Amino acid sequence: MTRPTRQPRDGVVANPNTFQVARQSLGNDVQHFQTAARTPFTAEAHVPAKGGHVGEPCIWIKNANGSVAYIFEGCWGHVTNYAGVYIDVYTPVL
Numbered sequence: 001m002t003r004p005t006r007q008p009r010d011g012v013v014a015n016p017n018t019f020q021v022a023r024q025s026l027g028n029d030v031q032h033f034q035t036a037a038r039t040p041f042t043a044e045a046h047v048p049a050k051g052g053h054v055g056e057p058c059i060w061i062k063n064a065n066g067s068v069a070y071i072f073e074g075c076w077g078h079v080t081n082y083a084g085v086y087i088d089v090y091t092p093v094l
Contacts, residue, residue, distance in 0.1 A: 011079030013088045019076035022094040035089045061090050
């Protein structure tokens with residue numbers, strides 16, 4: 001199923017944790033999770049060294065195919081991140 005294109009930081013998601021709590025719980029290691037649909041993914045605390053958010057703490061999401069999304073504090077609680085990538089399947093389990 002293909003999801004429709006949405007604008008960056010679109011929609012609202014009720015996450016059980018704040019961005020700070022979720023990021024801190026990751027520690028310094030890659031952590032393994034599953035979405036509600038049981039799709040495996042990893043998450044790690046990250047600070048980008050290039051791009052539009054250099055030095056801004058984020059959570060880096062990856063699946064079996066590689067990098068999926070960067071989740072920054074400003075995106076937390078939204079369906080999509082700054083790039084318009086759907087993050088709502090990941091944030092509720094972090």
